[in-house]
Amino acid sequence: MKARMFATHVALPVFAIAAMTAPSRAADFDWMKFKGKTITFLANNNPVSQALLTYKADFEKLTGMTLKVDGYQEQQMRQRLVTVMNANSDEVDVFMTLPSREGEQFAAAGWYGDLTGMAKNEVAKDYDPAGLSQALLKAATFNGKLTSMPMNIEGPIFYYRTDIFKKCGIEAPKTIKDVETAAGKIKSCDSAVTPFVSRGLKPAVAYTFSNMLHNIGGTYIANGKSSLCSAKGKEALDTYSRLLRDFGPPGVVNYSFQQISALYRSGRAAMAFESSNELRTVMEGGARLKDTGLLPFPAGDAGQVPTTIGWGMAVSSHSKQPDAAWYFVQWATSPEVQKKMALQGIAPPRPSVAKDPEYRKWIDEEPVRKEWQAALDVLATKGSSEVGYPIIANPESREFIGQAVQDLILKQKPIDQACADADKALDALIAQK
């Protein structure tokens, strides 16, 4: 069993990536090969796709293909995808996906086309597949099949107000305990601001809580069972919920990224633990540009194990033109396009782009951008893409994590009961095949 797990989770992904990064055999690569075809792209209407689709005309000019964009908000995009895929329809050729959330599920359902061969044999000279984040490629590899190509890199990072910290005589936190100490000091030093804010909305909690759990040294599954009631699991639940209950804003159980960014941007929060993608929103208007410091989330007993995820582009297994669809995926994840997207604030999943002089110039324009990039570098090197349980029913598992956290924030259950109830429900999910 252990040998099989090793083969499935370690050896095959590494082999797939190694195979993909072998020298391209497509010396006669021709962007115009599929001229006249139409590709349908099911997009999540988020900043990543918005930045990409700015260059839609460039793709059409380069390939002679037509790109039809079917754009929705994230949840509606998934609904559309489920409907299309359950009907075995070829209406969608390429779709956006979050491997950390739905990867196991979609791979088991057979919805992803296998990109391993195409990424090896059908690539333009300057594509440089080896230059993409290996961690994200590994996260998108299931049973040895490469299922999507990374579009960006992101994860929760720690935003803090340098002016408030200075006024209250606090150093930038290095550990989770420092965060709690700082929150306590801010509460007595400046009662007008919320000391700490992070996600409290049930389905959204797992994104930030996973970072806390991993930093503390906990895991979601131990010996095939849910382990929220382990000592580390309980410590993570207790710390996360205590920070939000004692130092968070009223109504934090309804807080996701929109509310957190709005609160921090308005100057009413001293510390916020929120996505790196929110930098642009947080800096809108410029009020926070000069008084914000950025860090990866401070360390726990296990050090810093930041959550690192990225949107990926996948080819539908029901597409009748997977080769043409791959051309679009390749163009969208090429160094050239990702550099253009990076200049719009989309963190690149390619270290080479992050080192590009033009991008570096943009980064160096503001100290806060430098700190943002430094935090992203830590995410890229130390990150874990485990957000919620690494099982097929990952989206459902996030509900129970969120429920346990909310039970504690709202003091509806003691910690032993909250974690036990969650573990019971999660064990049932783990047992599902």
Place this chain on the structure above:
Amino acid sequence: MSDTTATLTQDRQKLEMSALSAPAVIFTVAMIAFPVVYTIWLGFQNFSSTGKQSFAGLANYSKLVSDYEFWHGLWVTIALYVLSLVLQLVFGVWLALVLFHAKRLPGIVRSLFISPFMMPPVVAGMMWLVILDPSLGAANYILQSFGLPPSDWLASPTWVIPTVALIDSWQWTPYVALIVLGGLQSLPPSVYEAAQIDGASPFKTFQRITLPLLLPTIVTAAILRSVDLLRFFDIIYITTQGGPGNASNTLNIYGFRVGFEFFNIGYASALMLTLTAIVFGAVLAFNRLRGAVAW
């Protein structure tokens, strides 16, 4: 032309008209019937998280009986329904009376009062989400300006149902008022003249004449609102997504999540068909009531 010939011509014309309209009728019936039949079929299927399908018989329906979330969702749905319907009927009748008796600028007053229900529910939800934000919203600012304690509104497990009911009532009370206003305008003036001659007070006139005569109209409004309220979805999805915890998790929200977030389409179909049966039951009950209060 003899009677027989005329009848034959009429029959032929009817037959031709039926034949010509048949495709449209068949298409319309199919469009209504297909989703219902398909959902019934889905309710007998089991879908795994990976979309694999197998025949489940009545398993999805027997699962409902022991599913805590189903019973909780039913309770939330009924609580929201009763609270919202009562608020909307009471204030809808009151608003209709105000509009009926408005002497100055009646057009402007009516347009102003009925504007909330013309707003898309998503916009209304977003607007109230901002107003009721416990930290940044205007609602707590106003409360605190008067020395009153702030509330967690949508973030409180205790207050979330009354708050959602208030948002829905803000939006749909004018709709009820518009229906009742139509009823008020059709009441026979002679009855009021007789009441005036008999010296009836305004309250007695309302209690003994207006309200009984308006009852069929009020029941019609109740039927229309019942269908919407039992399928409560949009405002909750925008404002709380069923939370905090599962305090506002209506059957519709629960079914949506089971189907489209957890991909268990079979069980979601069973949930939705059960909800449809509840809606039908409520409509039938109100229809009987309407028959009883008709004049």
